[in-house]
Amino acid sequence: METTARRPGRPSDPRIDEQLLRGTQDLLVEQGYERLTMDAVAQRCGASKATIYRRWPSKAALVVAAAAAALQAPDVPDTGDLRTDLLECGRAYLQREGRDSQILAAVMSASRYDPALRDAAQHALGAPFGNLFEQVLSRAVDREGVSAVVDVPTLAQVFPAIAYQQVAAQGRLITEQDVVRVVDGVLLPALAAQATFAAGARR
The missing domain is CATH 1.10.357.10 (Tetracycline Repressor, domain 2)
Known part of the structure; x- marks a missing residue:
């Protein structure tokens, strides 16, 4: 019987994704792209930087994902x-x-x-x-x-x-x-x- 390979680690929680994207959107509005940091997003959302990097490999990727969530x-x-x-x-x-x-x-x-x-x-x-x-x-x-x-x-x-x-x-x-x-x-x-x-x- 064939099974589908599962990615290692816990599955992504959509609620955490939404929280991180919302926090990034808020920081973009408040501070702009240049001053926004992964540390600031982590602090705003009460998450670790590792949690963010598991989802988005860079600041640019995170910011674009946050913008895309708002602008469909x-x-x-x-x-x-x-x-x-x-x-x-x-x-x-x-x-x-x-x-x-x-x-x-x-x-x-x-x-x-x-x-x-x-x-x-x-x-x-x-x-x-x-x-x-x-x-x-x-x-x-x-x-x-x-x-x-x-x-x-x-x-x-x-x-x-x-x-x-x-x-x-x-x-x-x-x-x-x-x-x-x-x-x-x-x-x-x-x-x-x-x-x-x-x-x-x-x-």
Whole structure:
């Protein structure tokens, strides 16, 4: 009879995970990434550093996990209208004043100077949100008559790149006006231009 191999040690307790992530979020808001330490998280949560390191191998990994727990991407929109779906993708980046926006700002600002944090944040935070645009644009190519020559991966990165620049470099939150400006002024015109170019090339 085949059995599933069990990892050594006691199984992870979700309650402890949640407590550690919550404590890390609080310290990010209070102190920022640079001043946050594993010792401070351990003290805040009444845990040992060994407990933390069993779950996350580094400060960057812990902070990104804490941010990802607070900032989860929504489902891919599918309203039947391309513009509306793109607007909904952009609205996923809206961060009202408050705790979640402070967590995001702390991570994004620090990631400019910390390659390990930047790479981890891109994988855990950036990719799920950027995937919203890629799936909507890919679907438009498949079923909405948008030309198959459209460079979906590049267009899908336009809004995330603008959002990162605005939040990380300028310290400004994404607004509804930003969403409409990029969708109506960049993405939809780019789709139309690529489709026109493709049609001309086929003549």
